[in-house]
Every structure is written in structure tokens, then in C-alpha cells.
Amino acid sequence: MIAVSQLDAEGHLQHLLTLEGLPAATLTDLLDHADHYLDAGRQGDKKHSSLLGRTVINLFFEASTRTRTTFELAAKRLSADVLNLQVAASSTSKGETLFDTLKTLEAMQADMFVIRHDASGAAHFFAAHAAPGVAILNAGDGRHAHPTQGLLDLLTVRQRMGRIAGLKFCLVGDILHSRVARSAIHGLRTLGAAEIRVAAPPTLIPAGIDALGVQVFHDVDAALSDVDVVMLLRLQKERMLGAFLPSLGEFHRDYGLTHQRAARLPEHAIVMHPGPINRGVEIEGDMAYGARSVILEQVNNGIAVRMAVMDRILGARP
Amino acid sequence: MSRTLIANARVLDPAQALDGTRHVLIDGTKIAAVLTPGTAPEGTVDHHVDASGQWLVPGAVDLAARFREPGHTAKADFASETRAAFAGGITRFALPPDTHPVLDTPAMVVRVLRISKAARSPWVMPLGALTQGLAGQALAEMSALKAAGCVGLSQASAPLDDPLLARRALEYARGLGMTVHIQPLDARLANGGCAHEGATATRLGLSPIPVAAEVAAMRFWISLVEDTGARLHFGRLSTARGAELVANAQARDLPISADVAAHQLFLTDAALAGFDPAAHLMPPLRSEADRLALRDAVRTGVIEAICSDHQPHEADAKRDPFPLTAAGASGLELLWPLTLKWMTEDQVPALTAVHRLTCAPARRLGLSLPRIEAGQPADLALIQPDAPWTLDPARLLSRGRNTPLAGLSFDHRVAACWHLGVARHQCSD
Numbered sequence: 001m002i003a004v005s006q007l008d009a010e011g012h013l014q015h016l017l018t019l020e021g022l023p024a025a026t027l028t029d030l031l032d033h034a035d036h037y038l039d040a041g042r043q044g045d046k047k048h049s050s051l052l053g054r055t056v057i058n059l060f061f062e063a064s065t066r067t068r069t070t071f072e073l074a075a076k077r078l079s080a081d082v083l084n085l086q087v088a089a090s091s092t093s094k095g096e097t098l099f100d101t102l103k104t105l106e107a108m109q110a111d112m113f114v115i116r117h118d119a120s121g122a123a124h125f126f127a128a129h130a131a132p133g134v135a136i137l138n139a140g141d142g143r144h145a146h147p148t149q150g151l152l153d154l155l156t157v158r159q160r161m162g163r164i165a166g167l168k169f170c171l172v173g174d175i176l177h178s179r180v181a182r183s184a185i186h187g188l189r190t191l192g193a194a195e196i197r198v199a200a201p202p203t204l205i206p207a208g209i210d211a212l213g214v215q216v217f218h219d220v221d222a223a224l225s226d227v228d229v230v231m232l233l234r235l236q237k238e239r240m241l242g243a244f245l246p247s248l249g250e251f252h253r254d255y256g257l258t259h260q261r262a263a264r265l266p267e268h269a270i271v272m273h274p275g276p277i278n279r280g281v282e283i284e285g286d287m288a289y290g291a292r293s294v295i296l297e298q299v300n301n302g303i304a305v306r307m308a309v310m311d312r313i314l315g316a317r318p
Numbered sequence: 319m320s321r322t323l324i325a326n327a328r329v330l331d332p333a334q335a336l337d338g339t340r341h342v343l344i345d346g347t348k349i350a351a352v353l354t355p356g357t358a359p360e361g362t363v364d365h366h367v368d369a370s371g372q373w374l375v376p377g378a379v380d381l382a383a384r385f386r387e388p389g390h391t392a393k394a395d396f397a398s399e400t401r402a403a404f405a406g407g408i409t410r411f412a413l414p415p416d417t418h419p420v421l422d423t424p425a426m427v428v429r430v431l432r433i434s435k436a437a438r439s440p441w442v443m444p445l446g447a448l449t450q451g452l453a454g455q456a457l458a459e460m461s462a463l464k465a466a467g468c469v470g471l472s473q474a475s476a477p478l479d480d481p482l483l484a485r486r487a488l489e490y491a492r493g494l495g496m497t498v499h500i501q502p503l504d505a506r507l508a509n510g511g512c513a514h515e516g517a518t519a520t521r522l523g524l525s526p527i528p529v530a531a532e533v534a535a536m537r538f539w540i541s542l543v544e545d546t547g548a549r550l551h552f553g554r555l556s557t558a559r560g561a562e563l564v565a566n567a568q569a570r571d572l573p574i575s576a577d578v579a580a581h582q583l584f585l586t587d588a589a590l591a592g593f594d595p596a597a598h599l600m601p602p603l604r605s606e607a608d609r610l611a612l613r614d615a616v617r618t619g620v621i622e623a624i625c626s627d628h629q630p631h632e633a634d635a636k637r638d639p640f641p642l643t644a645a646g647a648s649g650l651e652l653l654w655p656l657t658l659k660w661m662t663e664d665q666v667p668a669l670t671a672v673h674r675l676t677c678a679p680a681r682r683l684g685l686s687l688p689r690i691e692a693g694q695p696a697d698l699a700l701i702q703p704d705a706p707w708t709l710d711p712a713r714l715l716s717r718g719r720n721t722p723l724a725g726l727s728f729d730h731r732v733a734a735c736w737h738l739g740v741a742r743h744q745c746s747d
Binding site: 003004020097098099117119120121122124125129141142143144145179182206207208209211212 | 515516517518519520521522523524525526528592593634637638639640641642
């Protein structure tokens with residue numbers, strides 16, 4: 001397999017597969033650029049022309065409405081032509097290989113593929129086999145990475161707290177299966193977070209996670225003490241029951257963000273969640289849109305971040 | 319009958335503890351004479367090979383090589399893999415029963431032997447299926463398989479979930495004096511994973527296979543050996559704890575042995591970086607501590623044999639996101655070079671290294687020990703010890719170019735290989 005580099009020889013982004021290994025300057029530039037689109041949007045300037053004549057194909061092998069919609073909207077606001085393909089996993093297993101799917105769609109002169117697939121490494125695979133000049137944007141591959149989610153999380157924190165560097169973070173919940181957690185951890189590390197904690201029962205903590213520079217907690221109250229940012233992760237209920245957790249109620253009691261736990265957080269601390277929320281599981285229902293919650297800001301930032309990434313990859317060089 | 323004289327070779331024959339310079343005369347299919355330098359062979363010589371500075375060893379006996387025929391000829395076949403095996407100095411190999419159809423009837427064994435004969439392949443030593451269709455539901459006709467030529471029984475990499483059936487399989491095999499070959503992996507603990515459980519799998523988001531998946535399976539089988547006294551061989555160990563279990567069982571005089579795939583002595587899960595599907599192997603590449611423990615166990619003989627675990631794949635089988643690719647690496651042509659690289663790196667005596675590829679696996683298959691002496695079949699490999707080369711997968715003769723070892727450099731190469739007295743491989747340069 002051909003080794004894939006996300007940056008070209010001049011250091012410009014040519015694919016976005018993972019936040020791991022990207023320099024702080026690249027991350028900061030993407031966040032600044034997203035801020036620029038947010039500012040423009042506030043002034044009623046939602047439509048931009050930098051991707052006019054470019055073709056973006058959303059290639060989703062996993063069911064998704066929310067994420068696909070934000071990618072679609074981002075591409076359209078940059079004036080790209082957008083094609084949405086929802087490929088059921090079964091149709092590829094019937095015949096066409098992923099490689100053939102890629103080559104067929106490439107022949108339609110696509111400039112960028114936004115790919116979501118349940119196999120870790122899928123985005124790397126497409127990037128390794130894509131024709132020169134065809135960009136791959138990872139919209140989530142297995143448990144591996146979800147870099148635009150990571151960026152929007154970084155952006156949201158920076159908006160509220162003014163910085164990332166020096167802050168303490170705690171990620172709570174299903175770390176094991178979470179690409180959101182992995183991308184957040186890489187981004188936070190690169191931008192100088194003071195401390196990154198992960199809190200979950202041992203069944204949901206992957207082996208060797210400390211090698212990513214995090215501290216593991218099984219006592220959420222200890223984990224949440226003094227943190228500036230709480231990042232809740234979504235539990236996939238169907239997957240969890242019996243196998244990883246005895247019950248959702250027990251998880252909520254031991255790890256859920258209850259009013260009691262929230263009351264002990266520092267006054268300035270914020271609460272994040274990638275959505276969709278399981279009310280009464282990860283978080284007590286009425287706190288989802290409470291004063292500490294930045295969950296809706298995350299959604300809004302998602303579009304701006306995806307515009308920033310697409311523009312930096314396909315748009316004119318700054 | 320053609321006569322070949324291999325002159326002035328350093329003969330390494332562990333069965334006789336022989337390490338010395340000799341002339342070896344091949345006459346027809348057999349070794350006619352082994353002479354000390356200064357002695358001239360009687361009669362005429364048709365081919366003269368100057369082997370000064372080179373090592374003459376018995377052809378390797380590979381405990382696990384898939385030739386993909388019958389059933390998977392899109393990947394490889396006996397013709398292609400025969401060339402690769404001889405280029406790798408391998409003159410005999412055990413064929414796991416996971417052909418298609420499975421080697422669970424005498425007719426299938428006969429068919430494989432016929433294919434082998436037509437391809438003039440290395441000696442094929444079929445391992446019969448332990449259970450019908452390898453499905454783990456019912457015992458295969460072990461006695462009939464033995465009569466047809468199977469030298470052992472194996473469940474290949476298929477699970478055997480029923481403990482009672484596993485126990486009865488061992489009992490039945492013991493009655494026939496047959497060794498049972500098991501690749502230990504608890505399928506439920508492995509849980510469909512594709513990478514060693516650790517920091518690399520976590521970083522890449524790959525489903526992990528814990529060390530316990532190997533160890534739990536081994537403990538289970540060892541406890542059945544304690545009950546039944548059946549002879550059991552663990553194939554393709556990957557963990558330090560697995561090697562420790564074998565050592566412990568051997569210290570208790572249980573009839574248990576083990577081998578390791580050569581690539582496990584060189585690679586760790588670090589090779590998975592960048593999702594390289596060539597490094598997708600089963601059992602998975604493990605940690606550095608495991609790798610070093612495996613090396614140590616091979617040196618001490620706890621792990622008695624090194625095999626290729628040859629699994630050639632067509633390019634498409636490896637052209638997918640990592641978890642969706644087929645596991646396995648092409649290894650026939652690397653068995654001697656890797657073993658001798660290990661020998662050099664770990665300062666292992668040459669006779670010990672040769673033993674791991676010849677005497678140990680031969681004994682495990684119930685064969686007489688390969689010897690370089692008059693009257694023995696002329697199954698020999700000539701090794702050039704100071705011939706640096708670098709692995710370019712495109713140059714492999716196997717149809718499977720799938721190897722995680724591309725770019726690795728070697729000092730030893732297989733210069734020639736004779737099977738039944740015929741030179742089946744000779745380096746052109």
C-alpha cells in the first residue's frame with residue numbers, strides 16, 4: 001500500500017484523513033478559516049464561490065443523515081456541485097469492490113470524495129488509491145477517526161474559552177468504539193491541552209489508550225474535578241446492553257452527567273456532546289440545552305468547519 | 319542417471335551433528351557419497367558445482383504452507399508455488415486441510431497427491447481435517463485419512479467450539495498415533511478482530527485480539543492433553559505467554575510441541591502503521607516483548623520449528639480497507655533467509671538454526687530425520703551466506719506478492735535446490 005500524506009510538498013492540505021500528525025499551524029488555520037465563514041454568515045453572507053465548478057461526492061457506506069447533511073450544505077455554500085451516494089454495505093458485498101466503486105466515480109471527474117465507512121482505515125484506503133488531484137475527506141472511518149468532528153469540537157472550545165492550550169478536558173463514555181474521541185484527543189494534544197482525561201468503565205476503555213497521552217479514570221467524580229471542558233460521548237445503546245454495560249441506568253448513575261455532578265464543575269466549565277443525545281443516559285435530559293451546554297453551537301460550527309476544510313483542500317491557495 | 323558433484327560445501331547436517339567441508343555426490347535421485355575434501359568420487363560426474371564458501375543443508379520441511387489448490391486457484395496453484403518453494407529451498411511441506419473442498423476424505427487426499435505429482439511439487443504431507451468439513455460438528459474419518467497418506471490432523475484456522483468433541487477428537491487421534499495440529503485462537507475472545515490488542519490497534523481503531531485469545535485456547539487444549547495423552551502440536555504461536563505455556567507443559571513431560579511463523583520473529587504490530595494490509599496476519603503481529611520472547615523460545619527449542627505459514631493472495635484480496643482484507647503473507651521464499659537472519663542477529667549456532675527447519679519439523683510429521691549421507695534422497699538446498707539482497711515483492715516467484723517484509727535486507731540467499739537429485743532452482747547470477 002502506498003503511504004498517504006495529508007499534506008502536499010508545500011505543506012498544503014490535500015486530504016483530511018485524521019487529525020493525528022497534522023501540525024498545530026494547520027489546525028489553527030482551519031479553525032481561523034471556519035471562524036471567517038461564521039463571521040460572514042452572521043453578516044448574511046452565506047454563499048461563497050470558491051468551489052464553483054468543482055464536484056464533491058458524498059460517499060456514505062454507513063447510514064447518516066445529520067453528518068451527510070452538513071457536508072452537503074458546506075459544499076453547496078461553497079458553490080460546488082454535490083452528489084450524495086448512500087451505498088448500503090450489502091450492495092458492495094454483492095459484487096463491486098470498493099476499489100471499483102472509487103475508480104468508477106473518479107471517472108465522473110469528481111474532485112473530492114467525502115467518505116464514511118464502518119471499516120477503520122477506509123479513508124486511508126481511498127486516499128492511497130485515488131487518482132492524483134482527487135481529494136479524500138474522511139467523514140468517519142470505523143473507530144479510527146472523524147477529523148471534522150474533532151475540528152468542530154476544537155472550534156467550539158476555542159469560541160467559548162478563548163483557547164485550547166492549558167485547559168483540562170475530560171471525555172466520558174464509550175471511548176472504545178469512538179472515532180470522535182480519538183480525533184478529539186489528537187487535536188487537543190496538538191493544540192496544547194494541559195490534561196486530557198478519559199472516564200468510562202474498563203469495558204469501554206481500549207488497551208493502551210494512555211499511549212495517546214491521556215489519563216484513564218474509572219471514577220467519574222474524580223475525573224471531572226477541576227476540568228474546563230466535559231466531552232460526553234454517545235453510547236450506542238443496542239451495542240452496549242449486556243455486552244459492555246449491565247444497564248443504561250447503571251451507566252447513568254456511575255458516569256452520567258447529572259445535576260449533582262454538574263454542580264461540582266468549575267463555574268466556567270462547558271459541556272459538549274457530538275449528538276444524537278441519549279437523554280437520561282449520558283446526560284440528564286434538561287441539561288442538554290442548559291447554560292453549560294454548547295451542543296447546538298457544535299452543530300452550527302460543523303458546517304463552517306467543513307466549509308473551511310473543503311476550501312483549503314480544493315479552493316484557491318491562500 | 320545423472321551424477322552431480324557439489325564440491326567443497328560447508329555441510330550442515332543437524333541429524334548427524336555434522337558441520338564440516340565435504341563433497342556431496344548425487345547419483346540419480348539419491349546421495350551417492352559424502353566425501354572429505356581431497357577424496358575424489360569414483361566414476362564420472364555430469365555436473366560439477368563449486369560450492370566453496372556455501373552451505374549445503376537438507377531441504378527445509380515447512381510445517382504450514384498453503385498452495386491454494388484445490389479450490390483457491392485464483393490465489394495460487396501447485397505449479398506456481400512449487401517454483402516458489404524450490405526457490406526457497408523447501409523440499410517438503412505440510413498442507414493444512416482448509417483446501418476447497420476440505421481435506422476430510424481419502425478421495426480428497428488422493429486428489430491432492432495427484433495434483434502434487436503432476437506439478438512435480440515438493441513432497442506434500444497432507445494434514446487431514448480433524449472434523450468433517452472443518453465445521454467442528456463431527457469427527458472426520460481419521461483412520462481413512464491416515465491410510466490415504468495424512469501425517470497428522472488439523473482444524474486449520476477453523477474454530478472447534480464444542481469441548482466434548484475436541485476431547486473425543488484427541489482421544490480418537492491418540493488411538494491412531496496421530497499428532498493433532500492446532501492453531502490456538504479462541505474465536506469468541508478474538509471476536510472478529512484483526513490486530514493485536516494494544517496501543518497500535520487503539521490508535522488505528524482496529525478491533526483488538528487479546529493475548530488471552532491465544533492463551534485461553536492453549537490452556538483448554540493442554541488440559542485435554544493432560545486427560546487424553548494425545549500428541550498435540552501448536553502451530554503459529556504469537557505470544558510470550560503462549561511460549562511460556564508450552565515450556566511449562568514440556569517441563570511436565572506432556573506431549574506438546576510448537577512452531578512459529580518466521581515473520582513473527584521480525585515484525586510487531588508497529589508494522590500496521592498506515593493501515594498496511596500486507597501486515598494483516600493471523601495470528602496478528604504482536605508486541606516487541608512477544609517478538610523477543612518468541613525468538614528466545616525458538617533458540618532454546620521450546621518452540622522447536624519455524625515455518626513459513628505461506629498464504630499467497632491475489633492482489634484484490636489485499637486491496638480493501640485493512641479490516642476487510644484477507645489475512646496472511648506469502649512466505650515460502652523467505653523461510654531460509656529469515657531463519658538465517660535470526661541466526662545471525664541472535665548469534666544462534668548454525669546447526670541449531672538448520673535444525674529448526676529440518677529435523678524438528680520432520681520429526682513432528684513422523685518422518686525420519688533428513689540426513690546428508692549416502693543412500694538418502696537428494697533433497698538439498700545450497701545457501702550462499704554472504705550474498706546481500708533486499709526483498710522486492712515483485713520479484714517473488716510465488717503468485718502471492720503479499721508480504722509485510724518488503725525492503726528488508728538479507729545476507730543469506732538460497733543459491734540452489736535439489737529435489738530427488740534434480741536441480742529445481744539455481745540462482746542465475
